Amino acid sequence: MSNTAGRLYVVATPIGNRDDITLRAIEVLRSVDGILAEDTRHSRRLLDHLGIHRPMTALHEHNEVGLVQRVIARLEAGESLALISDAGTPLISDPGFPLVRACREQGIAVVPVPGASALIVALSVSGLPTDRFRFEGFLPRRQQARLAQLQALRRDTATLVFYESSHRIVETLRDLVEVFGAQRPAVLARELTKLHETLRSAPLAEVLDWVEADENQRKGEFVVLLAGAGEGGDAGATDVDDVLRILLEELPLKQAAGLAARITGAKKNSLYRRALELAEG
Ligand code: SAM
Numbered sequence: 001m002s003n004t005a006g007r008l009y010v011v012a013t014p015i016g017n018r019d020d021i022t023l024r025a026i027e028v029l030r031s032v033d034g035i036l037a038e039d040t041r042h043s044r045r046l047l048d049h050l051g052i053h054r055p056m057t058a059l060h061e062h063n064e065v066g067l068v069q070r071v072i073a074r075l076e077a078g079e080s081l082a083l084i085s086d087a088g089t090p091l092i093s094d095p096g097f098p099l100v101r102a103c104r105e106q107g108i109a110v111v112p113v114p115g116a117s118a119l120i121v122a123l124s125v126s127g128l129p130t131d132r133f134r135f136e137g138f139l140p141r142r143q144q145a146r147l148a149q150l151q152a153l154r155r156d157t158a159t160l161v162f163y164e165s166s167h168r169i170v171e172t173l174r175d176l177v178e179v180f181g182a183q184r185p186a187v188l189a190r191e192l193t194k195l196h197e198t199l200r201s202a203p204l205a206e207v208l209d210w211v212e213a214d215e216n217q218r219k220g221e222f223v224v225l226l227a228g229a230g231e232g233g234d235a236g237a238t239d240v241d242d243v244l245r246i247l248l249e250e251l252p253l254k255q256a257a258g259l260a261a262r263i264t265g266a267k268k269n270s271l272y273r274r275a276l277e278l279a280e281g
Pocket of ligand 1: 015016085087088089090091092093094116117118119162163164165189190191192193194221222223
């Protein structure tokens with residue numbers, strides 16, 4: 001790398017509301033030599049709206065690996081470039097990873113210009129615990145692979161965050177109910193920052209019923225969030241209740257809750273509360 005190498009700016013753009021672009025993003029997009037965009041036609045609309053007219057290059061999932069060396073050469077020759085995607089933060093379920101990794105490996109400056117990301121936007125208004133969360137992005141298309149991935153998350157105590165499109169939202173919710181149980185607390189965040197922004201908090205089966213019953217609720221873009229196992233007084237899933245019931249037949253409450261926590265990975269405090277409810281009920 002020469003001393004005059006340019007920089008790669010990783011620039012977040014809005015996830016819906018155009019006003020959610022930052023002042024710094026506008027300044028950077030205006031000043032770079034070129035913009036690498038996932039879909040140049042889509043991004044041109046935003047850039048035209050901002051009065052920005054810089055040369056654009058398409059960088060998407062089908063060409064991004066092949067483009068890495070050419071982009072690196074431009075950066076090494078001193079050009080500064082901005083990477084944007086269709087919405088939100090590049091690389092978050094979006095192209096850019098091979099390029100950013102190559103730049104970092106070759107000592108080329110990669111500069112973040114932060115802004116919206118649907119997962120953080122959804123999490124921040126979900127009312128679910130935000131201290132620990134697990135972002136799973138899009139689930140696999142094939143149902144068998146999807147169910148296998150979900151099974152592996154069943155006992156995870158962190159809040160779970162998924163991306164989904166209108167095409168598969170019903171199928172995905174059905175699979176979530178199958179794996180996590182009807183009662184797992186869920187939040188469906190649809191069309192965030194847009195005209196039809198909708199947030200629905202309810203047990204999973206109710207969210208599914210609601211989406212199945214109303215075609216309008218199947219339109220747009222979705223973030224699906226689930227409470228972690230043992231969160232929100234749901235005792236995670238029915239199987240946690242089963243474990244507690246069996247242990248309560250043989251053991252005092254505190255011991256049963258402690259053992260159930262070790263078996264299921266759920267939090268001891270919430271299991272203790274749940275054990276109390278079960279013992280009383
Ligand atoms: N890079 C983006 C980000 O930082 O959020 C995500 C890109 S990914 C290809 C697109 C997915 O993000 C959508 O299918 C949806 O799951 C989620 N998403 C993006 N915008 C959204 C919005 N306004 N409301 C709800 N979900 C959204």
